[in-house]
């Protein structure tokens with residue numbers, strides 16, 4: 001496989017990120033995030049997974065040596081219980097707002113940056129094929145305007161054996177590609193693009209890709225849990241899917257922003273998107289219609305949840 005093209009963070013000014021993105025569907029910026037900031041978040045997450053029994057005792061928890069008998073992943077209930085704790089960390093959400101990342105996003109989308117508030121933490125057990133994220137395009141799940149971007153960052157060095165992400169270069173030029181499967185994954189050999197690129201991604205590196213760029217995780221064949229974050233960004237004048245701001249899968253009593261924020265020290269990053277003039281796609285009117293007409297019935301219930309959470313969060 002061809003190695004990633006990369007840009008050293010110190011040399012950003014020599015490149016046009018929009019041009020690089022338009023040509024290749026991704027940009028990899030090396031050494032963008034300071035190791036101390038990543039390590040603080042890694043320590044917080046490692047503490048949670050260690051207390052859950054996911055790590056072999058007797059090692060430095062930052063080394064994340066996995067306890068194979070605890071192996072789990074989404075949607076296992078044992079995984080979800082631990083993930084809720086990670087998702088509630090103030091430092092977890094703060095990473096998407098890191099000034100270095102914001103600066104790069106401004107170079108890419110302009111000054112009106114919208115950070116999608118639901119960053120995703122990947123806690124990937126080794127040798128657990130069933131949790132491998134296969135080839136897909138984020139736009140299929142994220143919706144809204146296709147001109148949105150994912151930033152993927154490991155919180156520790158991620159050599160090939162830990163299962164870093166790989167990218168199908170220039171695949172964003174082919175629009176939404178046929179998946180042929182319910183789960184939205186693309187058969188690797190049929191996905192269109194100009195060849196897969198990959199390689200080690202280290203702490204501090206940030207891999208940013210277009211919402212239509214095909215990408216896939218590689219298997220974690222090490223003995224350690226891989227911990228990474230993926231965060232999404234766009235220009236806030238472009239449409240956003242309201243599902244990105246609420247918890248469409250959560251029935252009453254499930255995950256909520258109130259619960260997420262319960263232990264936070266600062267209000268600065270809470271509900272930050274309410275201050276922005278957002279345009280929703282689907283609109284509230286369309287959501288109301290979808291809540292009546294969408295098929296199957298579970299989708300109607302989902303749209304109804306999105307609308308009711310949106311209305312209580314951002315009354316009209």
Ligand SMILES: O=C(O)CCC(=O)C(=O)O
Nearest residue numbers: 122133138150152217230
């Ligand atoms: O980190 C992973 O395993 C998958 C990440 C991914 O698919 C994404 O960031 O969209």
